[in-house]
Amino acid sequence: MLKETIKLNMNEMPYLPPEKVIAAAEKGLLELNRYTNPEDLELLRELLAEYSGVNKENIILGPGSDLLLREIVQIFSRNRKIVMLSPSFLPTVRSAKQFANKLVSIRLSPPDFKLNQEVLINELNEASLLIIDNPNNPTGKVFLDRETVGSILKDENVLFVIDEAYYEFSGVTFADMIKDCPNLAITRSMDKAFSLAGARIGYIIAGNSFLKELSSFYIYLPQSSLYAAREAMKNPGYMRNNIEKIVEEKERVWKKLHKLKVNVYRTSTNFLLIKTEIPDIAGMLKDIGVLISDLSNQISPGFIRVSIGKPEENDIFIKEYMNFFDLFNHNSEK
Amino acid sequence: MKKIIGLIVNPVAGMGGSVGLKGTDGEMFKKSLGLGAKTVTPARTKDFLTHIKNKQEIIIYTAPGKMGEEHVKTFDIQLEVIGTINEETTAEDSKKIALDMLNSGIDLLIFVGGDGTARDIYDAVDSKIPVIAVPSGVKVFSSVFAVSARAAAEILDAFIKGTDVTEEEVLDIDESAFRKGKLASRLYGSLLVPNVRNFLQAGKEASSTSSSSIENKKDVAQYIVEGMDHEILYLLGPGTTVKAVTDELKLNKTLLGIDAVFDGEVVGADLNEKGILELFKKYKKKKIVVTPLGGNGFIFGRGNKQFTPEVIKKIGKENIIVIGTKDKVNSLGCLRVDTGNFEVDELFLGYIKVIIGYKEEMLMEVKC
Numbered sequence: 001m002l003k004e005t006i007k008l009n010m011n012e013m014p015y016l017p018p019e020k021v022i023a024a025a026e027k028g029l030l031e032l033n034r035y036t037n038p039e040d041l042e043l044l045r046e047l048l049a050e051y052s053g054v055n056k057e058n059i060i061l062g063p064g065s066d067l068l069l070r071e072i073v074q075i076f077s078r079n080r081k082i083v084m085l086s087p088s089f090l091p092t093v094r095s096a097k098q099f100a101n102k103l104v105s106i107r108l109s110p111p112d113f114k115l116n117q118e119v120l121i122n123e124l125n126e127a128s129l130l131i132i133d134n135p136n137n138p139t140g141k142v143f144l145d146r147e148t149v150g151s152i153l154k155d156e157n158v159l160f161v162i163d164e165a166y167y168e169f170s171g172v173t174f175a176d177m178i179k180d181c182p183n184l185a186i187t188r189s190m191d192k193a194f195s196l197a198g199a200r201i202g203y204i205i206a207g208n209s210f211l212k213e214l215s216s217f218y219i220y221l222p223q224s225s226l227y228a229a230r231e232a233m234k235n236p237g238y239m240r241n242n243i244e245k246i247v248e249e250k251e252r253v254w255k256k257l258h259k260l261k262v263n264v265y266r267t268s269t270n271f272l273l274i275k276t277e278i279p280d281i282a283g284m285l286k287d288i289g290v291l292i293s294d295l296s297n298q299i300s301p302g303f304i305r306v307s308i309g310k311p312e313e314n315d316i317f318i319k320e321y322m323n324f325f326d327l328f329n330h331n332s333e334k
Numbered sequence: 335m336k337k338i339i340g341l342i343v344n345p346v347a348g349m350g351g352s353v354g355l356k357g358t359d360g361e362m363f364k365k366s367l368g369l370g371a372k373t374v375t376p377a378r379t380k381d382f383l384t385h386i387k388n389k390q391e392i393i394i395y396t397a398p399g400k401m402g403e404e405h406v407k408t409f410d411i412q413l414e415v416i417g418t419i420n421e422e423t424t425a426e427d428s429k430k431i432a433l434d435m436l437n438s439g440i441d442l443l444i445f446v447g448g449d450g451t452a453r454d455i456y457d458a459v460d461s462k463i464p465v466i467a468v469p470s471g472v473k474v475f476s477s478v479f480a481v482s483a484r485a486a487a488e489i490l491d492a493f494i495k496g497t498d499v500t501e502e503e504v505l506d507i508d509e510s511a512f513r514k515g516k517l518a519s520r521l522y523g524s525l526l527v528p529n530v531r532n533f534l535q536a537g538k539e540a541s542s543t544s545s546s547s548i549e550n551k552k553d554v555a556q557y558i559v560e561g562m563d564h565e566i567l568y569l570l571g572p573g574t575t576v577k578a579v580t581d582e583l584k585l586n587k588t589l590l591g592i593d594a595v596f597d598g599e600v601v602g603a604d605l606n607e608k609g610i611l612e613l614f615k616k617y618k619k620k621k622i623v624v625t626p627l628g629g630n631g632f633i634f635g636r637g638n639k640q641f642t643p644e645v646i647k648k649i650g651k652e653n654i655i656v657i658g659t660k661d662k663v664n665s666l667g668c669l670r671v672d673t674g675n676f677e678v679d680e681l682f683l684g685y686i687k688v689i690i691g692y693k694e695e696m697l698m699e700v701k702c
Contacts, residue, residue: 086696097691097694100693100694101693102693102694102695103691103693103694103695104687104695104696104697105694105695105696105697106685106696106697107663107696107697107698107699109667109668109698109699110667111667116685116699119684119685119697123697296664297660297661297664298664299664300664300665300666300667301665
């Protein structure tokens with residue numbers, strides 16, 4: 001058993017935000033008896049709008065993008081069927097199951113997880129709420145390009161939500177398209193790239209078709225979260241440095257696993273997808289203090305998702321994984 | 335240098351399928367004849383032989399007459415006949431010929447049959463040589479089998495070019511229990527097969543009995559029953575997921591057979607092809623409800639051969655409702671169809687909706 005648990009199961013940034021951001025959060029603690037000042041909320045909206053290249057009016061704030069997605073599902077699925085990919089970000093799938101009049105998922109099958117775009121477009125033959133996480137969680141794949149998105153958005157009966165929770169890792173965004181496409185909304189998070197998972201700041205970049213019903217969704221964010229987010233947006237350099245570090249580290253881990261003949265997929269996120277033959281590897285790693293995600297119920301048995309942590313954490317994961325791999329092979333040969 | 339390939343065709347394999355006998359082991363063969371069953375292995379064998387690309391690179395050692403010779407001789411393939419067989423063939427013929435072929439120095443043995451034939455081949459050759467299993471039985475649940483006759487031809491071509499081999503399972507299905515509606519299987523042994531993963535079927539997996547799976551089946555059943563039309567005949571395929579539909583309707587179900595329901599009543603139980611076609615004369619609108627076979631995803635061609643190509647053609651793809659639990663569907667890479675008629679199989683290529691919950695559907699790819 002390791003002295004400290006290694007968390008590689010939630011796709012968090014392993015590095016703390018800089019002192020300035022922590023100090024801003026601490027300042028918020030001194031105002032715990034007060035609701036957030038609307039002007040401070042507006043300032044964060046302005047900063048996020050500038051960062052995303054859109055108008056402030058198109059930014060909706062919320063306590064985490066998962067809750068914003070839940071809100072979108074609840075509001076916009078009333079007279080529409082929901083169309084998603086399977087697998088997709090699990091909390092959104094759960095919300096869809098809870099609120100949808102009808103939920104249709106398009107199965108992305110291993111080993112290549114290809115999306116048949118013709119099948120997707122054919123399915124949007126009635127009023128639909130289409131939700132796609134791009135890059136996809138848990139496969140880490142980018143499925144959308146501008147041509148596809150543009151083609152889907154031509155149909156006004158389709159409301160299209162793209163979850164860009166991993167935008168900073170993939171560099172792929174469609175945020176600029178909301179100006180011309182009112183039926184498009186993008187959800188994003190400051191949890192991952194900005195090292196603010198504990199602050200829970202999410203936002204929607206909403207096209208006009210979404211704005212009317214979402215404008216009543218006005219949230220007083222926690223003081224500490226708001227101040228931390230604002231400070232982070234004023235100093236995004238640390239985020240870019242961390243992204244660079246994680247992307248480089250992901251490449252190192254991928255190469256090492258690949259060299260060890262582990263079936264590891266390329267991704268556009270801060271996690272790796274692995275297909276393993278070792279039964280209950282997630283459970284066994286947990287027992288020794290390494291947390292990863294078991295995707296048996298989302299993809300199929302044998303798939304696991306591993307977040308990129310600090311190099312020393314990743315090395316422990318690789319070492320322990322290979323120990324179990326050797327043990328499994330040894331037992332299989334008996 | 336040409337590869338020497340053994341070929342054994344079990345002439346009676348699969349005959350019980352369309353007549354609803356769930357097998358042709360032992361005396362069931364005679365019963366199937368009495369019910370008007372037709373042989374199915376000739377068409378399967380022909381389909382397999384037709385699609386071998388490298389015919390000039392093999393010599394086939396085959397059993398006499400209907401166990402191989404008469405199928406191969408119509409093709410431009412170098413042929414040698416091995417051994418003798420009885421007029422009315424039995425498992426002993428398959429075993430004896432397999433052993434003769436093994437002793438003749440074949441590089442690989444191909445057999446056409448079902449799980450029973452696979453056991454006979456295992457008894458004879460164990461893991462001394464690799465085999466290719468062409469699916470043609472009523473029960474084809476072992477993972478040793480190719481997904482179709484054409485896939486078996488692809489495996490042979492890969493073997494000719496050079497491929498490694500892997501161990502796959504041979505299952506022992508209790509046929510008398512199977513006829514009584516119980517699928518009891520145990521591992522009988524392993525055979526070596528060329529390792530061409532995409533063309534090998536996964537073995538049948540037992541249905542989940544977890545509480546979440548049972549609830550999931552109830553959700554699916556509730557959704558199906560709510561959408562049932564009183565003017566439509568529903569043909570309900572085998573399996574516990576489909577049984578949940580009749581449970582919801584408070585009706586009895588033949589677990590491993592096909593029943594027909596119309597307007598809340600059972601109008602046909604444990605039907606064979608003939609019985610189904612008879613019902614079609616009376617009922618104009620009809621739908622099939624099937625669930626994929628756990629582990630390998632077959633919606634037609636494994637365990638429900640009473641849904642023959644003729645039945646499926648008359649129903650039409652648009653009237654086929656596929657249902658499955660999330661656990662089962664998630665464990666499948668794709669769905670498969672192997673009716674024995676490639677034209678019918680091709681109707682399903684592409685995507686099909688699977689109902690996986692209450693008002694919840696999954697679009698899944700179907701492959702042949």
